[in-house]
Amino acid sequence: MWAYLIGFKFYLEAQLKFQIIRPTKFSRLPGHETLIKKTQKPVSSVTLRGEGSEMGQRVDLWSEIIRSEEEDGDAFRDVPQVEVYQRRKKLEKPSAAENLVWSVKGARTSFINGPKRDSWTRSLSTRGRESIAVGAFVNNQPQKKPVRRKKPAIPKGKGVKAPDLQKEKEYFHEVDAFELVEESPSPKTKNASTWINGEQVVPEVPHLATRLEKWLISKKLNRPCGPSSTLSKILETSHSTTRLEPILDDDALDALALGTPESASNSSIFRLIQSGGDSLDAEDAPVTKIKAEEIEFEDESVRKIKTEEIDLEDELKRLSLTSDLASSHLDYEKPFLDLLSACGQMRPSNFMEVFSKFCEPEGIVKIGEGTYGEAFRAGPSVCKIVPIDGDFTVNGEIQKRADELLEEVILSWTLNQLREHETEAQNLCPTFIRTQDIKVCQGPYDPILVKAWEEWDAKNGSENDHPDFPEKQCYVMFVLEHGGKDLEGFVLLNFDEARSLLVQVTAGLAVAEAAFEFEHRDLHWGNILLSRNNSTTLPFIVEGKQVFIKTFGVQISIIDFTLSRINTGEKILFLDLSADPYLFKGPKGDKQSETYRKMKAVTKDSWEGHFARTNVLWLIYLVDLLLTKKSFERSSKDERELRSLKKRMEKYKSAKEALSDPFFSDMLMDQVS
Numbered sequence: 001m002w003a004y005l006i007g008f009k010f011y012l013e014a015q016l017k018f019q020i021i022r023p024t025k026f027s028r029l030p031g032h033e034t035l036i037k038k039t040q041k042p043v044s045s046v047t048l049r050g051e052g053s054e055m056g057q058r059v060d061l062w063s064e065i066i067r068s069e070e071e072d073g074d075a076f077r078d079v080p081q082v083e084v085y086q087r088r089k090k091l092e093k094p095s096a097a098e099n100l101v102w103s104v105k106g107a108r109t110s111f112i113n114g115p116k117r118d119s120w121t122r123s124l125s126t127r128g129r130e131s132i133a134v135g136a137f138v139n140n141q142p143q144k145k146p147v148r149r150k151k152p153a154i155p156k157g158k159g160v161k162a163p164d165l166q167k168e169k170e171y172f173h174e175v176d177a178f179e180l181v182e183e184s185p186s187p188k189t190k191n192a193s194t195w196i197n198g199e200q201v202v203p204e205v206p207h208l209a210t211r212l213e214k215w216l217i218s219k220k221l222n223r224p225c226g227p228s229s230t231l232s233k234i235l236e237t238s239h240s241t242t243r244l245e246p247i248l249d250d251d252a253l254d255a256l257a258l259g260t261p262e263s264a265s266n267s268s269i270f271r272l273i274q275s276g277g278d279s280l281d282a283e284d285a286p287v288t289k290i291k292a293e294e295i296e297f298e299d300e301s302v303r304k305i306k307t308e309e310i311d312l313e314d315e316l317k318r319l320s321l322t323s324d325l326a327s328s329h330l331d332y333e334k335p336f337l338d339l340l341s342a343c344g345q346m347r348p349s350n351f352m353e354v355f356s357k358f359c360e361p362e363g364i365v366k367i368g369e370g371t372y373g374e375a376f377r378a379g380p381s382v383c384k385i386v387p388i389d390g391d392f393t394v395n396g397e398i399q400k401r402a403d404e405l406l407e408e409v410i411l412s413w414t415l416n417q418l419r420e421h422e423t424e425a426q427n428l429c430p431t432f433i434r435t436q437d438i439k440v441c442q443g444p445y446d447p448i449l450v451k452a453w454e455e456w457d458a459k460n461g462s463e464n465d466h467p468d469f470p471e472k473q474c475y476v477m478f479v480l481e482h483g484g485k486d487l488e489g490f491v492l493l494n495f496d497e498a499r500s501l502l503v504q505v506t507a508g509l510a511v512a513e514a515a516f517e518f519e520h521r522d523l524h525w526g527n528i529l530l531s532r533n534n535s536t537t538l539p540f541i542v543e544g545k546q547v548f549i550k551t552f553g554v555q556i557s558i559i560d561f562t563l564s565r566i567n568t569g570e571k572i573l574f575l576d577l578s579a580d581p582y583l584f585k586g587p588k589g590d591k592q593s594e595t596y597r598k599m600k601a602v603t604k605d606s607w608e609g610h611f612a613r614t615n616v617l618w619l620i621y622l623v624d625l626l627l628t629k630k631s632f633e634r635s636s637k638d639e640r641e642l643r644s645l646k647k648r649m650e651k652y653k654s655a656k657e658a659l660s661d662p663f664f665s666d667m668l669m670d671q672v673s
């Protein structure tokens with residue numbers, strides 16, 4: 001037992017030395033007193049040896065913790081609290097002046113300046129992404145306005161007075177209910193794999209560790225800490241190749257609450273598992289499994305305990321780690337935590353950490369911008385940075401909220417499934433841009449990014465605000481495959497390239513419709529990217545049928561799923577466009593704004609339902625665009641063909657139906673040519 005205590009003592013020293021004071025919101029842990037009470041008995045009477053305690057002196061650690069907490073309660077409350085970033089509220093009704101500003105790109109600030117760009121996009125300042133759970137039957141008829149999913153209220157204040165085990169159970173059930181480690185299988189694809197390959201780490205907050213940390217912090221406030229211990233070094237030099245897997249089921253909860261130390265250690269809150277090659281980054285998973293053989297103790301006396309007390313080491317380390325998690329995670333709002341979790345992170349990264357995985361800093365070049373995102377090329381990838389959760393406008397728009405981005409994250413990962421070549425895949429296409437990674441970042445723009453931004457501005461004249469962000473600013477960074485140039489800027493050489501563009505978009509939408517009841521809902525020419533390669537065909541599978549589509553050396557990628565609607569199999573994610581009346585007030589006769597209005601007519605302004613016809617509306621827009629806005633080598637016969645395609649498309653209800661149009665037939669092949 002003495003060895004147990006030496007280890008524990010070292011642990012405490014390590015904590016006091018290395019613990020960064022991250023004031024936590026203990027009030028968010030209902031019932032923690034109960035947990036402590038349930039777990040205190042088996043470990044309450046221990047003997048401390050060594051520095052700071054007399055040999056053989058028996059110390060009731062939990063009593064000590066509880067007593068000192070009571071004594072220091074007020075002092076502890078004085079620990080400075082880290083401000084929690086507030087999510088924005090829904091916009092008030094806009095002023096009449098704002099109403100005048102139909103958000104033509106480049107005219108976000110005023111009409112007087114005139115648009116800086118030929119094309120325009122929309123203002124969706126009041127839009128809010130919605131999701132609803134998928135029922136057995138999805139009613140596509142106009143429905144009542146969806147009610148935003150309610151999150152359970154986080155208990156405020158410290159006063160969870162009456163210990164009640166049932167409440168704890170409910171709390172954990174509640175936490176479990178919001179975990180994002182859920183799989184999002186497609187309703188119709190065979191690919192029921194997790195959408196992030198099981199890489200998430202769900203930050204369960206262990207009450208025990210929090211309680212201990214609180215005590216440690218209070219101790220740190222009261223006395224200086226000594227030199228580092230060997231144990232602290234072990235804790236510090238954790239391996240990066242392990243990750244956390246939550247296993248907090250009922251049994252584990254029971255064990256944690258009621259069990260002996262043995263049972264508690266056997267059913268710990270986190271199970272440490274070895275991860276594969278490309279799993280979480282070191283900074284994302286600061287967890288290690290300590291093997292007895294690997295531990296090098298400096299102190300000979302401690303060496304003796306090496307083999308017999310390894311479980312204690314594990315437990316102490318786990319406490320340390322989970323204590324870390326607890327303190328950092330309690331500083332965040334629930335939607336932000338969910339977003340972090342969906343991105344496989346414990347905390348936000350900084351920009352350069354992420355960029356450095358793809359290229360040298362000098363290699364970063366800005367390549368495009370949207371209302372919300374700034375796109376930078378980083379090696380073979382594109383990093384799209386979207387500021388979130390700030391309380392000031394960016395590019396004239398209120399910043400998106402973490403929960404809105406979370407849905408876009410889920411949507412992006414879900415669409416990735418359509419690229420997975422599995423033997424029994426029912427729906428497959430390479431049309432939607434591949435999402436390689438998504439990370440939450442924090443901090444001001446790095447000077448390298450600012451420089452890249454300014455260089456692009458000097459050349460192209462940015463419509464966006466100069467990126468001056470505060471320390472606390474958070475962002476979502478989408479790491480995407482480079483899809484090429486957008487249709488607006490891409491020079492189509494001939495009719496073959498144009499019709500390949502059309503067939504690829506149509507087939508891609510048909511596949512996504514079949515797999516996920518997907519509608520893009522914003523397929524303007526900035527959201528279709530094109531690149532040239534040596535391909536002649538690309539493989540698609542639509543509802544189990546394989547086809548090869550002629551490319552004529554041009555491959556397209558669809559981007560920007562902000563307005564998109566999808567049925568992941570478990571949830572329907574969509575943006576309630578009825579909250580953004582300006583979207584439908586674009587210039588008369590403009591094909592893009594007419595398309596939004598036509599969508600509104602089709603959906604009857606009820607956006608949660610599946611209306612595959614919206615995809616056809618964007619196909620018609622594309623044909624129009626090719627006829628009127630894009631110049632490429634074409635004959636009058638080619639133009640006639642395009643016009644009659646457009647006419648026939650008026651009858652189609654879905655991209656799938658459109659795909660069977662004779663216009664496409666000679667571009668769809670059963671076998672590779």
Ligand SMILES: Nc1ncnc2c1ncn2[C@@H]1O[C@H](COP(=O)(O)OP(=O)(O)OP(=O)(O)O)[C@@H](O)[C@H]1O
Binds near residue numbers: 121484486560562
């Ligand atoms: N994967 C990519 N490959 C190449 N360029 C890209 C990629 N993603 C984005 N871009 C460039 O960045 C621009 C802005 O991206 P995107 O449209 O996704 O941003 P946004 O803020 O959502 O735009 P919007 O104003 O339409 O809401 C694109 O028009 C394109 O030029």
